[in-house]
Amino acid sequence: MFVENLERGFYRLVKHDRCLLLVNFDVDAICACKILQLLFKYDNMMYTLVPVQGVQDMVRAFEENCEEVKNVIFINCGGTLDLVELLQPAESVIFYILDSHRPYDLCNIYSEDQVRILGKPDEDDEIPEYNDVFRDDDSSDENETDEESASDRSQTKRRRLNEEDIVKRAGRREWSEKRATILFNYTQYSYYGKSSAMIIFEMAWSMTKDNLDMIWWAIIGSTEQAILGKVESRLSVLEEGFLQAHVSRLTHKKGAEVDKQQQQQSAVKITYDKDLLLVLYRHWTVEDSLRHSVPTAVSLRLWSLRGEQRLKGLLADMGLPLAQSKQRFSAMDLALRQEFKQMVEKLAGKYKVDTIIGTSFTLQYGYKFKYCASDIVYAMLALIESSSKTKLPQGCFLDALDCLSRTKKDILESGIEKAKLMLKTVFKTAQTILQLKEIRNTGSFLYIIIPEGSAGNFIFAHPYPLMMLAQFTLKAYVDSSKNRRAPELPLVASAVYNAEERICIMIGIPPVCEDQPRSLFGRAFEQAAKNTNSYIDADYFDSTIIRLKIEERPKFLDALASLLA
Amino acid sequence: MACCQSYIPDYFAITDILSTEERISCKIEVELPGLGFLDSSCQSENLKVGTKVEFPLWLAEPLKNLQNSVVSVDIPKIYKEGYRQILEADAEVIVLSKWNPFYYELGMHVRKLSDRDYEIITESLLQTFKSRFQLVMDWSQNAMSDPTLSIQLPRLERDLFLIGQQAKIRLVEWLKMGTNELVVSEITTNLKKRKREQYEFD
Amino acid sequence: MYGRKGFKLISELDLYSDILPFNVGCMIEALIKEVLQEMQSLYDANVANSNAIRNDNNMALLPSVQLRHIALKRNKRCILAYIYNRMRKLKELRWELGSILPPEINTNLINAEVQWFQSYNKSLAKYMRSLGEDHGFNLTTNMVPPKTLYVEVKCVEDFGKLELDDGQVILLKKNTYHLLPRSVCEPLIRQGILEHKKYVSMEFPSYEQETQTIQLRSIKSDD
Numbered sequence: 001m002f003v004e005n006l007e008r009g010f011y012r013l014v015k016h017d018r019c020l021l022l023v024n025f026d027v028d029a030i031c032a033c034k035i036l037q038l039l040f041k042y043d044n045m046m047y048t049l050v051p052v053q054g055v056q057d058m059v060r061a062f063e064e065n066c067e068e069v070k071n072v073i074f075i076n077c078g079g080t081l082d083l084v085e086l087l088q089p090a091e092s093v094i095f096y097i098l099d100s101h102r103p104y105d106l107c108n109i110y111s112e113d114q115v116r117i118l119g120k121p122d123e124d125d126e127i128p129e130y131n132d133v134f135r136d137d138d139s140s141d142e143n144e145t146d147e148e149s150a151s152d153r154s155q156t157k158r159r160r161l162n163e164e165d166i167v168k169r170a171g172r173r174e175w176s177e178k179r180a181t182i183l184f185n186y187t188q189y190s191y192y193g194k195s196s197a198m199i200i201f202e203m204a205w206s207m208t209k210d211n212l213d214m215i216w217w218a219i220i221g222s223t224e225q226a227i228l229g230k231v232e233s234r235l236s237v238l239e240e241g242f243l244q245a246h247v248s249r250l251t252h253k254k255g256a257e258v259d260k261q262q263q264q265q266s267a268v269k270i271t272y273d274k275d276l277l278l279v280l281y282r283h284w285t286v287e288d289s290l291r292h293s294v295p296t297a298v299s300l301r302l303w304s305l306r307g308e309q310r311l312k313g314l315l316a317d318m319g320l321p322l323a324q325s326k327q328r329f330s331a332m333d334l335a336l337r338q339e340f341k342q343m344v345e346k347l348a349g350k351y352k353v354d355t356i357i358g359t360s361f362t363l364q365y366g367y368k369f370k371y372c373a374s375d376i377v378y379a380m381l382a383l384i385e386s387s388s389k390t391k392l393p394q395g396c397f398l399d400a401l402d403c404l405s406r407t408k409k410d411i412l413e414s415g416i417e418k419a420k421l422m423l424k425t426v427f428k429t430a431q432t433i434l435q436l437k438e439i440r441n442t443g444s445f446l447y448i449i450i451p452e453g454s455a456g457n458f459i460f461a462h463p464y465p466l467m468m469l470a471q472f473t474l475k476a477y478v479d480s481s482k483n484r485r486a487p488e489l490p491l492v493a494s495a496v497y498n499a500e501e502r503i504c505i506m507i508g509i510p511p512v513c514e515d516q517p518r519s520l521f522g523r524a525f526e527q528a529a530k531n532t533n534s535y536i537d538a539d540y541f542d543s544t545i546i547r548l549k550i551e552e553r554p555k556f557l558d559a560l561a562s563l564l565a
Numbered sequence: 566m567a568c569c570q571s572y573i574p575d576y577f578a579i580t581d582i583l584s585t586e587e588r589i590s591c592k593i594e595v596e597l598p599g600l601g602f603l604d605s606s607c608q609s610e611n612l613k614v615g616t617k618v619e620f621p622l623w624l625a626e627p628l629k630n631l632q633n634s635v636v637s638v639d640i641p642k643i644y645k646e647g648y649r650q651i652l653e654a655d656a657e658v659i660v661l662s663k664w665n666p667f668y669y670e671l672g673m674h675v676r677k678l679s680d681r682d683y684e685i686i687t688e689s690l691l692q693t694f695k696s697r698f699q700l701v702m703d704w705s706q707n708a709m710s711d712p713t714l715s716i717q718l719p720r721l722e723r724d725l726f727l728i729g730q731q732a733k734i735r736l737v738e739w740l741k742m743g744t745n746e747l748v749v750s751e752i753t754t755n756l757k758k759r760k761r762e763q764y765e766f767d
Numbered sequence: 768m769y770g771r772k773g774f775k776l777i778s779e780l781d782l783y784s785d786i787l788p789f790n791v792g793c794m795i796e797a798l799i800k801e802v803l804q805e806m807q808s809l810y811d812a813n814v815a816n817s818n819a820i821r822n823d824n825n826m827a828l829l830p831s832v833q834l835r836h837i838a839l840k841r842n843k844r845c846i847l848a849y850i851y852n853r854m855r856k857l858k859e860l861r862w863e864l865g866s867i868l869p870p871e872i873n874t875n876l877i878n879a880e881v882q883w884f885q886s887y888n889k890s891l892a893k894y895m896r897s898l899g900e901d902h903g904f905n906l907t908t909n910m911v912p913p914k915t916l917y918v919e920v921k922c923v924e925d926f927g928k929l930e931l932d933d934g935q936v937i938l939l940k941k942n943t944y945h946l947l948p949r950s951v952c953e954p955l956i957r958q959g960i961l962e963h964k965k966y967v968s969m970e971f972p973s974y975e976q977e978t979q980t981i982q983l984r985s986i987k988s989d990d
Binding site for chain 3: 051401
Binding site: 576577578579580582583586595596597598599600603620621623624627628631635749750753754 | 768769770774777778780781812816827828830831833834837838841844845847848851852863864869956957958959962
């Protein structure tokens with residue numbers, strides 16, 4: 001069931017008991033969780049937070065911690081799974097789901113009491129009617145007859161099939177066929193809904209417990225969705241406006257108390273302004289930032305030799321000396337730094353990189369601390385995916401969580417350095433793939449396989465870097481390909497997940513032309529696996545990410561191709 | 566929780582025990598039968614009058630203070646006129662810990678050995694401390710200061726330096742985050758460090 | 768020279784200021800034995816000499832007796848100081864880490880010290896029980912004045928199950944995050960199982976900017 005009034009239907013109910021928070025490994029979830037944590041702290045509510053990376057992780061975490069817990073809150077996980085079936089909770093336990101993954105599992109939606117989904121259903125969700133999917137009246141007795149017929153045929157034989165029965169059966173068959181179509185339509189595409197951080201922020205706002213920190217986290221949560229292309233750009237723009245209204249309200253409220261100008265300078269400020277959408281440019285060099293931003297890299301075709309010349313040309317046109325462009329942005333001449341925005345804006349049209357002119361939120365406090373929302377998103381993404389042999393993924397998760405506290409600037413800085421490394425690897429790998437023309441076209445979709453063994457490629461065992469790589473490669477391919485159908489093709493990318501156990505990770509992303517980022521790969525992967533009888537490990541909450549055996553990959557891709565043809 | 570010490574140095578004070586081990590050159594005034602071995606160059610069984618020996622302070626001081634002094638002592642050169650003048654000139658540039666790691670503590674004992682210079686030595690110790698204190702304070706308040714600095718300081722100043730540094734760190738923490746963050750016990754941290762070292766050693 | 772071994776004992780203590788390797792490699796035990804031997808021989812020599820003084824009125828021996836007596840006292844001081852300072856550290860441990868010592872420390876103690884620690888525990892517990900209304904009063908909590916009843920903590924080591932005062936059981940597993948009553952967390956934080964996380968609100972400007980503003984102002988005034 002959906003809970004639309006979060007304060008009454010959720011917050012007040014969980015207030016009196018300790019709750020368990022299960023949080024998925026993504027930036028939006030971490031932001032939502034951070035806001036919730038702060039609210040809980042205000043109200044002295046005890047909680048236990050466990051980061052969960054996948055379905056198995058979630059089940060384990062639930063089993064370990066379910067003792068005496070009445071409320072379990074799932075953040076960006078669990079919504080697409082039949083939780084009651086999966087976790088077998090005690091009757092008194094109530095599940096609250098805050099998940100941006102879609103579509104929701106129907107059992108969660110139509111659960112009467114135990115499962116509560118926070119937020120209201122989207123119009124786009126097209127949730128099937130209850131009666132179309134479930135049949136209360138005789139579904140149980142249907143099962144019975146089925147069982148009977150299976151176990152004891154002679155008995156069934158003896159039963160006279162009267163006309164009434166036949167009609168009933170025909171009706172039932174018709175219904176179940178219809179049900180299958182409806183279910184197919186409903187579950188065909190996997191996509192993302194509204195950012196969870198935003199939903200929680202709205203709840204905090206309605207309880208008038210919101211503050212600048214919370215809005216900042218909500219901004220980061222929704223920025224992540226925009227950066228990774230999880231939601232329509234139209235929606236992100238709307239959301240930005242909404243966020244901006246909140247920012248000015250909260251800033252204004254604070255400003256009333258602070259009158260001295262000196263204090264205003266040092267106070268925390270969130271600003272919403274025209275900005276260049278170049279990755280990390282405040283913390284990088286102009287050249288690197290231009291090279292690693294997707295729009296510039298695609299439009300200037302920076303993976304080729306000519307591209308490099310075009311980049312130099314752009315810098316020359318801007319009147320930015322090469323030496324300066326190779327320096328850290330913060331160390332560039334002040335005059336150049338101030339003009340940088342205008343310089344790029346002026347030339348954006350000429351080099352067809354208009355998309356890098358946009359707006360962004362920036363958090364500033366003091367003189368040294370200035371980050372825009374996307375900087376933090378990249379840093380957090382890199383931190384989340386920085387697990388290694390010596391560092392558990394859960395530890396990385398908590399680092400990313402810390403990264404949101406302003407007092408942990410060192411963690412944020414290390415995250416930004418990691419992000420640079422990640423972006424560099426993504427770019428280099430994409431460059432190799434594009435130069436060697438390793439993008440295969442099956443006719444119905446494109447696929448790339450990241451070669452094993454080359455240095456730095458281990459980061460592609462993590463879903464987000466792989467996703468960024470896939471998106472970049474796809475855009476670059478579409479932009480440079482002569483194939484007119486290219487924009488309509490989705491892309492599948494695969495990389496080694498575990499070299500010793502011969503397992504690879506595979507993700508699918510929707511085609512470029514689609515404005516609504518809905519991916520049909522979730523179901524397609526499932527079906528292809530069924531057709532080839534291969535085992536896929538769909539442990540991720542995002543169903544478009546799977547793991548499978550490397551030796552089964554070619555067979556699997558063939559099946560996928562014939563399925564989508 | 567530190568135990569309060571009712572008087573300093575108390576009977577159990579480690580620094581006092583360590584500082585009183587310092588050798589003082591003494592001249593034997595009364596023959597000491599059967600203790601010839603205390604002077605390694607001495608061949609006879611008894612320690613003869615007039616022999617020069619190096620006794621630790623804890624021994625020299627009470628021996629001198631006996632009703633009829635068994636020994637006469639010569640105070641260490643670092644507390645003598647020449648060295649005092651060096652300190653007077655510029656106490657800050659001297660690596661005092663090289664003179665003696667317990668310069669002040671020892672000085673407080675040594676001054677009692679010399680009736681003549683009692684007050685001068687006291688005054689010199691005080692002045693030295695005063696002029697160097699600013700330096701110690703300065704170092705300790707500078708968060709960036711070199712950790713090896715503390716080795717250059719005699720014990721008393723080093724302790725002050727470390728306390729000052731701690732205080733500074735805590736002040737900054739407090740100004741930054743407000744107080745009362747709960748921290749890991751120092752003992753636990755040290756234990757862990759030790760464990761890790763052992764692990765690496767193995 | 769007399770008192771060398773005693774001095775060595777104290778230097779050991781001074782060198783390792785935070786751990787207590789009492790019977791590690793038996794070195795300390797051997798050292799103490801040597802000190803005691805030295806004291807015995809000093810005593811024997813003095814008994815012999817003082818007998819001689821009494822019987823033969825040989826006053827020439829007196830200074831040597833006095834010297835040995837000083838050495839005897841010095842040795843006594845070293846040994847007592849050694850034992851006393853270890854005891855003091857044990858007492859600190861009780862306040863820092865609670866009534867159960869980590870095994871790393873426990874193995875370094877000799878039996879008498881373990882017994883002393885237990886009796887210290889007992890008297891402290893008895894005293895704390897006598898305070899307050901009915902339930903006694905735990906003096907070892909809230910060593911820093913608390914600001915909140917609950918604290919956010921990150922679990923950095925697998926601990927297992929923790930029972931709260933109200934009987935709730937919480938599983939403390941590495942890399943989980945909790946909001947728990949401060950009083951429960953405090954000892955665990957001290958033991959390094961939990962890590963205290965603090966939230967600093969945006970509403971308060973931090974020290975860093977304050978100082979920067981001050982610096983900026985002083986630069987301006989220089990002009």
